[in-house]
Amino acid sequence: MGGHSRAAVDRLAKHGDGWLPNRPTSVKIRRVREAFADQGRDDVTVNPVKPENVSMLDAYAAAGAKRVVFPPAVSPECDALRALDEFAALTTGRGGSGTRIP
Known part of the structure; x- marks a missing residue:
């Protein structure tokens, strides 16, 4: 699901x-x-369009994201x-199935 309004x-x-999210930030991830x-849940998954660098992954983890999923929604195949x-x-050495943030 998308959006960042309270509703x-x-x-x-x-x-x-x-x-x-469209441009996730640590503040938005904390709100989520x-x-x-x-709701008694702790399984926040963030699906940003594309991470710019490893520090973004670290910021997502610090804000409480448990998983980060990056769908390569680009064309053509070479892209x-x-x-x-x-x-x-960006994710080499982080372990897990895909990239699960510990």
């Missing part, structure tokens, strides 16, 4: 299984995490492969 975050916490906690290579470079 959207509340809907996400009640019914969603992942957050597709708090809404999840209010998708390049996006996957960039993602792999």
Whole structure:
């Protein structure tokens, strides 16, 4: 689910299984995490369009994201492969299935 208004975050916490933010920030992730906690959940998944650098992944983790999913929604195929290579470079050594933030 997307959105970052209070109503959207509340809907996400009640019914969603992942957050597709437009320009996620630590503050927004914390708001989502708090809404999840209010629902008795701690499984925040963030689906940003693309991480710019490793520090963004660290910021997501510090803000409470448990998982980060990067869909390579690009065309043509060579762009998708390049996006996957960039993602792999950012996440190598972080472990988990895909990239699960401990």
